[in-house]
Amino acid sequence: MDINAYIESGILELYVAGKLSEKENQEVYELMQKHPQILQEVLEIEAAVVKLTASVSPHAIDFDSFRDKIDDTKVVDLQPKKPNWISYTGWAASILLAGGLLWTLGKKNTLEEQLQIVETQKQYLEIQIEDARENLANTKNLLESIRDKNIIAVPLGGQGEFASSYAKVYWNKADNTIYLDAEGLPNAPEGKVWQVWSLTLNPLTPTSLGTIDNFNTDDNKIFPIANANESQAFGITLEPEGGSDSPTMEQLYTLGVVPTTP
Known part of the structure; x- marks a missing residue:
């Protein structure tokens, strides 16, 4: 697989923007686990969106100049469409709502959207805790195996x-x-x-x-x-x-x- 060509294809920007199907999101997620370069690129795209979000007041937005900033960070054609949260993993989902759906800053976030952010963050933390427990158990089993007196x-x-x-x-x-x-x-x-x-x-x-x-x-x-x-x-x-x-x-x-x- 040509990782650089995959990164340059623009699919990661669509992933961050919530424009992919559930199947495509799953494929991107699996590649993130296998290839650190792809994971790093996704994190950098999200960081760029967050930075832009922080620099713009939700009460006074110049949408034309803001669209230019979005284009400069390679985020592709963001639209005010609510993403499929089930297809997201990790804190990318909460970043997406806060940064990816920037066109909704001209409106007041609904209570439902705010609750969705909190719920997504909670789910990510639960996944991280479960992964940590599994890693700890695997490490303990490995240590017990290599410390056997007959090894x-x-x-x-x-x-x-x-x-x-x-x-x-x-x-x-x-x-x-x-x-x-x-x-x-x-x-x-x-x-x-x-x-x-x-x-x-x-x-x-x-x-x-x-x-x-x-x-x-x-x-x-x-x-x-x-x-x-x-x-x-x-x-x-x-x-x-x-x-x-x-x-x-x-x-x-x-x-x-x-x-x-x-």
């Missing part, structure tokens, strides 16, 4: 020109799972993904454990991965989207040998 810790050191990269594998043989802590890897470039490999050393045989498609958007950079192999080492390479049948050795970022037990 085998395998440090993966940087290789060649990628010497500054690092990762760590926590291998629980009891449930055939590894937990990959990949904090020491950079974000994957556009069109590339990180691929994890289980290795046997004699003869050298790589087995793919899959790609980490959500690496760039994951906050804690810890990934549970199934591994039923008798691994003697683990490696991570940078591969084209979809992964490769065998590791690209020129793109081997980290490698680590499983410690032998006495």
